Amino acid sequence: xxxxxxxxxxxxxxxxxxxxxxxxxxxxxxxxxxxxxxxxxxxxxxxxxxxxxxxxxxxxxxxxxxxxxxxxxxxxxxxxxxxxxxxxxxxxxxxxxxxxxxxxxxxxxxxxxxxxxxxxxxxxxxxxxxxxxxxxxxxxxxxxxxxxxxxxxxxxxxxxxxxxxxxxxxxxxxxxxxxxxxxxxxxxxxxxxxxxxxxxxxxxxxxxxxxxxxxxxxxxxxxxxxxxxxxxxxxxxxxxxxxxxxxxxxxxxxxxxxxxxxxxxxxxxxxxxxxxxxxxxxxxxxxxxxxxxxxxxxxxxxxxxxxxxxxxxxxxxxxxxxxxxxxxxxxxxxxxxxxxxxxxxxxxxxxxxxxxxxxxxxxxxxxxxxxxxxxxxxxxxxxxxxxxxxxxxxxxxxxxxxxxxxxxxxxxxxxxxxxxxxxxxxxxxxxxxxxxxxxxxxxxxxxxxxxxxxxxxxxxxxxxxxxxxxxxxxxxxxxxxxxxxxxxxxxxxxxxxxxxxxxxxxxxxxxxxxxxxxxxxxxxxxxxxxxxxxxxxxxxxxxxxxxxxxxxxxxxxxxxxxx
Amino acid sequence: xxxxxxxxxxxxxxxxxxxxxxxxxxxxxxxxxxxxxxxxxxxxxxxxxxxxxxxxxxxxxxxxxxxxxxxxxxxxxxxxxxxxxxxxxxxxxxxxxxxxxxxxxxxxxxxxxxxxx
Numbered sequence: 275x276x277x278x279x280x281x282x283x284x285x286x287x288x289x290x291x292x293x294x295x296x297x298x299x300x301x302x303x304x305x306x307x308x309x310x311x312x313x314x315x316x317x318x319x320x321x322x323x324x325x326x327x328x329x330x331x332x333x334x335x336x337x338x339x340x341x342x343x344x345x346x347x348x349x350x351x352x353x354x355x356x357x358x359x360x361x362x363x364x365x366x367x368x369x370x371x372x373x374x375x376x377x378x379x380x381x382x383x384x385x386x387x388x389x390x391x392x393x394x395x396x397x398x399x400x401x402x403x404x405x406x407x408x409x410x411x412x413x414x415x416x417x418x419x420x421x422x423x424x425x426x427x428x429x430x431x432x433x434x435x436x437x438x439x440x441x442x443x444x445x446x447x448x449x450x451x452x453x454x455x456x457x458x459x460x461x462x463x464x465x466x467x468x469x470x471x472x473x474x475x476x477x478x479x480x481x482x483x484x485x486x487x488x489x490x491x492x493x494x495x496x497x498x499x500x501x502x503x504x505x506x507x508x509x510x511x512x513x514x515x516x517x518x519x520x521x522x523x524x525x526x527x528x529x530x531x532x533x534x535x536x537x538x539x540x541x542x543x544x545x546x547x548x549x550x551x552x553x554x555x556x557x558x559x560x561x562x563x564x565x566x567x568x569x570x571x572x573x574x575x576x577x578x579x580x581x582x583x584x585x586x587x588x589x590x591x592x593x594x595x596x597x598x599x600x601x602x603x604x605x606x607x608x609x610x611x612x613x614x615x616x617x618x619x620x621x622x623x624x625x626x627x628x629x630x631x632x633x634x635x636x637x638x639x640x641x642x643x644x645x646x647x648x649x650x651x652x653x654x655x656x657x658x659x660x661x662x663x664x665x666x667x668x669x670x671x672x673x674x675x676x677x678x679x680x681x682x683x684x685x686x687x688x689x690x691x692x693x694x695x696x697x698x699x700x701x702x703x704x705x706x707x708x709x710x711x712x713x714x715x716x717x718x719x720x721x722x723x724x725x726x727x728x729x730x731x732x733x734x735x736x737x738x739x740x741x742x743x744x745x746x747x748x749x750x751x752x753x754x755x756x757x758x759x760x761x762x763x764x765x766x767x768x769x770x771x772x773x774x775x776x777x778x779x780x781x782x783x784x785x786x787x788x789x790x791x792x793x794x795x796x797x798x799x800x801x802x803x804x805x806x807x808x809x810x811x812x813x814x815x816x817x818x819x820x821x822x823x824x825x826x827x828x829x830x831x832x833x834x835x836x837x
Numbered sequence: 838x839x840x841x842x843x844x845x846x847x848x849x850x851x852x853x854x855x856x857x858x859x860x861x862x863x864x865x866x867x868x869x870x871x872x873x874x875x876x877x878x879x880x881x882x883x884x885x886x887x888x889x890x891x892x893x894x895x896x897x898x899x900x901x902x903x904x905x906x907x908x909x910x911x912x913x914x915x916x917x918x919x920x921x922x923x924x925x926x927x928x929x930x931x932x933x934x935x936x937x938x939x940x941x942x943x944x945x946x947x948x949x950x951x952x953x954x
Contacts, residue, residue, distance in 0.1 A: 395889055399865075407867065410894025485842065485864045525843050615938050648938065650890060650920055724846065731847045735941050744939050753937050757920035760890060831863050 276328050284325060296320075313569035313730070314530045316692055322684035330691045337583070337691065341677045342602070345586040347579045347690065348678040349636040350602040355674035360633065361438050362664045363641035365608070367392035367417035368651045370764045370771075371427035374417040378432060380654065384661045388439040388472070390641065391428070392416035398486040400447050400819025403768040412765040415651075416443070420772045421812045425458045433462050434469040439513070439639075441472040446488040448475040448501045449801045450818055452514065453809040460810075472513035472639075474564070475501050478539040478710050479518045481829070482719040483525035488819060491711055493826035497801060499546045504802035506547075506556045513562055515543065516606055519581075520566035522719070524611075526727030529567035529577050530693055534700030535710070535719055536563055537585060541701075542710040544593065554593045558600030562638070568611025569739075571631045573693065576686060578605055578635030579678075580694035584701065607632040609663075610643030616750045617743040621645035626663050633667055634680055640664060649757040772814065779812040787811045788821050795825040844916060844938070845886040851942035852949060868898040876908050881953040887917040892927070900931045912952050916940070 310318040319326070339345060342352035351357060364386040367374045378389055393416040396408035402420050403412045412418045417428065434440050434455065444451040455471045477494045480487040487494065498515065505514040517540040523532035540561055547557050565581055567574035585603040589595040609628035613621040622645045629642055642660035644652030652660070667673055680686045704713045713719055733739035740746045787808035794804045801822075808818050842864060853859045860878055862871060875883050887895060896915060903909055916936040919927070924935050933952060936945055 407865065410891035411889060414890040415888075524841075648918070650918060724850075727843050727847050728850055731851070731942060735943060741939065745941075753919075753921040753924070755921045757922065759920075762893070831865075 276324075281325065281328060284323065288323065288325065312573050313567075314528045314573055314693070314696065316573070316689070316696070318572075318689075322688050324684060326684055326688040330688065332687060332691065337687070338681060342598075344590065344598070344601060346582040346602045348681050350582070350604055350638065352677075354636060354677040355633075355668070356677065359668050359674060360637050361387045361639045362661065362668075363388040363390055363439075363441070363606075363639055364657070364661060365390040365392055365443070365641050366652075366657065367394075367428075368415075368758075369413040369417060369760050370768050371417055371419070371424045373413075373761070373764075375428050375430055375432070377654070377657070378428070381657070381661065382432065382436065384658055385665060386437075386661055388437055388441060388639070390441040390443060390472075391419075392443055394418050395486070397815060398444055398446070400450075400488050400815055400823070402814050402816030403765065403772055405816060408765075410765075412768050413760055418764070418768045419454070420768070420814050420816070421775050422454060422457050422461075422809055423771070423775045423812060425454050426461060429458060429462070434459050434464055437469075439470040439472045441474075443474055445474050445477050445480050445484075446486055446494060446497070447815060447819055448473055448477075448514075449497060449504075449805040450809060450815055451475075452501050452504070452802060453806040456806055457810045466509040466512070470512055471509070472562075473501065473515065474518060475515045476518045476536070476539060476564075478542065478714060479521050479536070481714050482535075482723060483521040483527075485831075487829045487831075489822065489826040490829045491714065494829070495542065495546055495711070497822075499543050499550075500801045502543060502557060502560055503547055503550065503552060504800055505560055506552060510556075510560070512560070513604075514560050515540070516562050516564045518564040520564045520608060522723065523566040523568070526723040526725070526730060527719070528722075528726050529565075529569075529573060530696040531700050531722055531726075532566060533563075533577065533581050533584075534697045534704065535713075535722075537581075537588065537697070537701055538704040538710040538713065541588070541592075541705075545709070548593075554589070554595045555597040555600050558589055558593065558595055559597065562604040562606055564606045564608070565632075565637075566607065566611075567631075568628070571627060572685065572689060574628065574631035575635040575680060576690040576693050578607070578632065578637060579686075579690045580697055581605065582636075583690070583694050584697045587698075588701075604638040605632075605636070606639040606641075607635075607637045608641050608643065610647070612741065613643060613645070613648050614741050614744050615648045615753060616748065618645055618648055618754060620743055621648070622659060622663070625660060626667070629663060629667055630673070633673060636678060646756075646758070649754065651758045651760060653756075653758045775812055776814070783811040784808070784813050784817070788813055788817060791818060791821045792825060795822055841888050842886070844888075845884075848884065848886070848916065848942060848945055851946055855946045855950070857949065868895055868902055872899060872902040872906060872908070875911055876906055880911060882912045882914060882949055884914050884916070884949075887915065887919070890918070892917070892919055893923060896927055896932055897930055914945075914948070914952075916945075 338347045341349035364381045394413055395411045397419045401408050403418050442451045475498050477498045502514045505512045517536040519532040519536040522535050523529045567577045582603050586601040589601045609625045612624045625642050642663055644656035644660045646656040707713045737745050790804040791808050849859045849861045862874055912933050914934045915932055919935050
């Protein structure tokens with residue numbers, strides 16, 4: 275690919291430019307900063323040329339190839355957005371199921387493709403709305419779900435196949451989340467083949483970021499992989515596990531390390547499934563990744579390209595995958611990160627640019643934060659703007675007309691290769707410790723996250739990490755008014771409905787199905803079939819998790835520590 | 838119950854760096870557990886970060902328990918996503934200060950120093 279003579283000429287040309295053009299310019303005016311650094315530690319150069327590509331032995335065929343082909347740097351499909359746009363998601367849910375149902379109908383009217391049910395914290399950690407730990411939390415940060423009845427109300431008038439995908443945020447209770455969708459589909463006369471479910475179901479990151487764990491790590495990995503295994507047999511077109519770099523980066527790890535950890539977590543699930551007799555090409559296509567980079571527009575783009583390349587190589591080389599679908603990693607992203615509480619309307623700009631970066635990187639599933647999310651649950655108007663932002667990017671500006679529009683840029687390709695190297699080296703480091711579980715138990719993920727979080731705060735305090743309107747050009751002080759209020763009477767109403775459902779259901783079936791859950795949990799069978807039976811019988815999330823808690827125990831985070 | 842604990846951990850670290858002894862209780866604590874720990878460890882200040890919107894249940898309960906156990910000398914400060922509308926109400930109840938996101942850690946450190954001097 276590289277012509278020696280041309281490279282030599284280029285080097286001469288560069289030297290000439292440095293002396294005659296650059297040097298006097300720098301003497302007249304030094305650059306704004308000595309070094310231009312990114313959150314991932316990579317230093318950005320003044321200008322990139324073919325010499326940078328040559329340095330990394332850039333090879334079109336090996337590093338890029340064509341879209342839809344190994345190593346999938348340029349995209350997962352040959353036509354990308356010319357064929358089908360990314361799936362526009364909305365993360366939504368608050369209060370009780372009726373309130374959220376009304377918002378969902380509006381989201382669908384505005385044109386979203388997928389609804390991701392935001393559930394409240396008690397639901398996420400397997401407590402019913404009447405549990406003492408749930409006090410004050412019911413219907414906050416998400417809708418309260420106790421039984422299948424709540425799902426029926428939530429999707430009243432919304433057949434699951436009306437959307438391109440449906441999803442629920444849940445990691446530690448994923449067999450229940452999966453079963454709630456299957457059972458709701460049955461109520462609506464739909465088979466799993468008629469609609470598409472997508473779950474987060476990535477439990478390992480909960481122990482280092484986000485914190486909605488229930489069980490100790492090893493049984494929790496079994497719970498996660500049971501769901502993946504079940505889908506590989508009965509719903510191959512579903513997305514039962516989304517490996518989350520997002521939360522690990524948000525907590526402080528930085529996007530490349532977070533990506534490496536997310537991939538290492540995925541490799542842990544894959545190994546566990548292979549040990550149980552699954553084949554790589556029946557499980558690998560079921561994974562997708564939730565990428566994240568908030569601090570640098572170009573790193574965000576290159577991170578997506580590099581992530582696909584790393585995954586493709588690991589699947590092909592380490593796991594000997596044959597099916598291209600095992601290697602073509604689909605990516606989810608959430609446009610958010612730098613939003614500020616002061617002058618929150620500016621967040622529309624920040625969210626738009628984050629979304630643009632992910633689109634330029636070839637994302638499959640995208641959702642946008644709302645500009646007022648820093649104040650609380652998004653208002654209807656803000657939620658609508660965030661949907662419209664995606665639609666404008668998709669339809670108005672020609673952004674989607676060609677595949678991988680930045681491919682071939684000296685800068686983009688150099689940075690992609692650099693990030694790929696960082697991700698892969700960090701992945702190998704975790705691998706060398708014995709894999710994801712060992713790295714978590716040794717406290718390695720945690721130390722990386724803590725170090726990064728403290729570094730970011732230091733940079734913010736020193737003004738090196740700029741937030742316009744906050745630590746630079748700030749004019750406002752005081753928190754803006756107008757946060758969305760959740761009806762405080764919802765907790766009581768939800769508890770009343772829960773009691774009503776408990777009264778009306780067939781108690782014997784509930785008891786029998788919970789015993790079935792208990793029996794399977796004690797053995798090594800797949801948990802989804804018994805949990806599905808219990809969900810159909812209107813057993814509550816708290817009851818099912820209670821049975822599993824009894825068998826698996828609960829994860830004990832250190833009670834408290836001295837800093 | 839909220840697992841988004843970056844802010845709480847960063848604040849804990851800054852206070853420790855400023856020479857204070859910090860006990861981080863971690864997630865999934867009820868008001869009862871927090872107040873009991875505070876009394877057992879004989880702390881000067883309780884600091885709580887809540888992002889989930891449950892502050893109007895939690896904070897008054899903490900204050901009530903501090904009263905119940907005759908531990909009103911323990912100061913109570915908070916942070917997280919607290920709507921502007923709620924701040925004067927909470928301060929009226931006895932929360933000493935509420936630090937929203939984007940607060941420089943030095944401001945929190947100084948406030949705590951003044952509080953306990």
